[in-house]
Amino acid sequence: xxxxxxxxxxxxxxxxxxxxxxxxxxxxxxxxxxxxxxxxxxxxxxxxxxxxxxxxxxxxxxxxxxxxxxxxxxxxxxxxxxxxxxxxxxxxxxxxxxxxxxxxxxxxxxxxxxxxxxxxxxxxxxxxxxxx
Numbered sequence: 001x002x003x004x005x006x007x008x009x010x011x012x013x014x015x016x017x018x019x020x021x022x023x024x025x026x027x028x029x030x031x032x033x034x035x036x037x038x039x040x041x042x043x044x045x046x047x048x049x050x051x052x053x054x055x056x057x058x059x060x061x062x063x064x065x066x067x068x069x070x071x072x073x074x075x076x077x078x079x080x081x082x083x084x085x086x087x088x089x090x091x092x093x094x095x096x097x098x099x100x101x102x103x104x105x106x107x108x109x110x111x112x113x114x115x116x117x118x119x120x121x122x123x124x125x126x127x128x129x130x131x132x
Contacts, residue, residue, distance in 0.1 A: 002099045002107035007059070010104075010111045011037055015123055017115065029111075036062045036114040039096075045083040046093065057096040062114040065090055077101050090117070 011029040028038035042054035079098040
């Protein structure tokens with residue numbers, strides 16, 4: 001069962017990764033000045049189905065393209081989603097409570113894949129050579 005603490009540890013464990021905090025404490029994980037995962041602020045395009053209120057517990061993970069996005073969205077658990085705002089953009093959304101449906105290894109894969117989308121190629125190549 002993955003947690004926000006796991007996300008923090010895994011994201012910051014990637015080479016050259018950094019954590020930036022919004023004024024309200026929401027983290028953005030970056031590499032080379034580009035995000036690979038962040039806790040997004042409330043937006044009208046993602047609302048709680050029961051209350052209609054904008055969700056404040058949504059994480060965004062970068063993916064490497066439309067095929068990867070569709071694979072994530074097809075996860076049978078239904079935990080990954082997108083909104084019209086994200087149509088055509090290489091990112092998938094996940095609610096923080098749904099982290100519990102991921103194993104730590106699954107979260108690691110999600111973080112690594114997101115990081116690989118943003119890290120400079122020479123760093124990615126070196127990391128992949130060392131870590132498979």
